[in-house]
Amino acid sequence: MTQQELFGTTLEEMQQALLPLGFKKFRAEQIFRWLYEKAASSFAEMTNLSKEQRTQLENNFTILPGQLKVVREQRSTDGLTTKVLLGFPDGNCVETVLMQHDYGYSVCVSSQVGCNMNCSFCASGLQGMVRNLTCGEILAQIYYFQHSLAEQGARVSRVVVMGSGEPMLNLEAVLQALQLLHADHGLGISYRNMTISTCGIIPGIATLIERGTKINLAISLHAPNDELRTELMPINKKYNYADVVEMAERYAQTSGRQVMYEYILIDKLNDSEEMARQLVTLLRRKLAVVNLIPANPVPEKGYRRPRPEAVNNFFQVLKKANINVTVRREMGKDIDAACGQLRAKSLQEK
Numbered sequence: 001m002t003q004q005e006l007f008g009t010t011l012e013e014m015q016q017a018l019l020p021l022g023f024k025k026f027r028a029e030q031i032f033r034w035l036y037e038k039a040a041s042s043f044a045e046m047t048n049l050s051k052e053q054r055t056q057l058e059n060n061f062t063i064l065p066g067q068l069k070v071v072r073e074q075r076s077t078d079g080l081t082t083k084v085l086l087g088f089p090d091g092n093c094v095e096t097v098l099m100q101h102d103y104g105y106s107v108c109v110s111s112q113v114g115c116n117m118n119c120s121f122c123a124s125g126l127q128g129m130v131r132n133l134t135c136g137e138i139l140a141q142i143y144y145f146q147h148s149l150a151e152q153g154a155r156v157s158r159v160v161v162m163g164s165g166e167p168m169l170n171l172e173a174v175l176q177a178l179q180l181l182h183a184d185h186g187l188g189i190s191y192r193n194m195t196i197s198t199c200g201i202i203p204g205i206a207t208l209i210e211r212g213t214k215i216n217l218a219i220s221l222h223a224p225n226d227e228l229r230t231e232l233m234p235i236n237k238k239y240n241y242a243d244v245v246e247m248a249e250r251y252a253q254t255s256g257r258q259v260m261y262e263y264i265l266i267d268k269l270n271d272s273e274e275m276a277r278q279l280v281t282l283l284r285r286k287l288a289v290v291n292l293i294p295a296n297p298v299p300e301k302g303y304r305r306p307r308p309e310a311v312n313n314f315f316q317v318l319k320k321a322n323i324n325v326t327v328r329r330e331m332g333k334d335i336d337a338a339c340g341q342l343r344a345k346s347l348q349e350k
């Protein structure tokens with residue numbers, strides 16, 4: 001008999017799935033809490049169910065967090081960043097990162113196995129896209145860390161969908177996962193503490209506007225003009241950067257949420273003051289903040305880190321023009337922090 005995966009289902013879906021076993025609605029609610037509030041990874045932990053009910057559940061369903069394999073794990077020397085390569089039952093694996101900040105723990109999750117957007121600075125796309133993740137697989141990455149944090153009385157308080165994959169191309173699964181994290185009997189994470197990052201898939205942003213979501217939106221911009229952006233991010237040919245910024249600004253206005261523009265600074269490629277001035281022209285008077293990210297070297301692509309003076313000069317041009325700007329705090333630099341590098345290494349070794 002094939003077992004059905006329970007992790008990632010909504011309360012209503014869970015109630016439907018449990019009905020044939022004779023489980024009442026309140027039982028489904030108890031199981032929902034075990035999975036999403038208490039981060040249980042096995043039915044054996046569900047002590048308010050009878051032994052018989054737990055056996056029934058074990059025979060018919062699986063719980064993904066209990067089946068994850070840690071293929072690799074890296075911890076930064078300062079102990080604040082942990083990156084894991086998590087393996088799913090079908091043998092595919094994705095990277096997930098836990099970061100400890102002053103304000104709490106945040107988890108960066110992947111939304112697809114690999115990616116086919118081919119951004120030139122990114123290791124995630126090196127082997128193309130394999131498949132979309134399910135809602136349960138997206139959620140399980142957070143609960144992998146939540147399980148051990150709960151033992152220390154801590155919890156995940158922020159989630160960013162910024163790992164491997166383009167979330168807007170797997171939007172329904174991503175939104176369902178975020179909804180379950182927000183649910184009353186889940187972790188109750190506020191939408192203000194969730195971010196979806198896109199390379200600029202305009203229909204995806206339009207869907208967020210239509211649905212009236214309050215989730216933070218981040219745009220991977222990385223270049224302030226057509227030529228360079230197409231070189232760095234081929235998706236620019238389909239969804240031009242200026243149109244992306246226009247749609248993102250619409251999202252900012254309707255959601256009231258400032259849009260974050262991610263800008264990876266790569267040595268001598270996009271880190272000049274002239275580029276900074278072009279960025280000012282693009283984002284002036286927008287509800288926006290620019291996050292400058294000094295590039296992690298991607299050896300496969302020959303990209304180097306920018307010089308500290310270049311980062312500072314770029315920052316100053318934006319600041320003087322009254323553009324909100326931050327430089328990303330360096331976290332996990334010593335652990336192949338660029339997205340996709342851990343998986344790429346593991347695949348190479350295979």
Ligand code: SF4
Pocket residue numbers: 115116117118119122123124125163164165166199220339
């Ligand atoms: S940066 Fe994001 S969208 Fe671009 S290839 Fe990497 S994972 Fe895909």
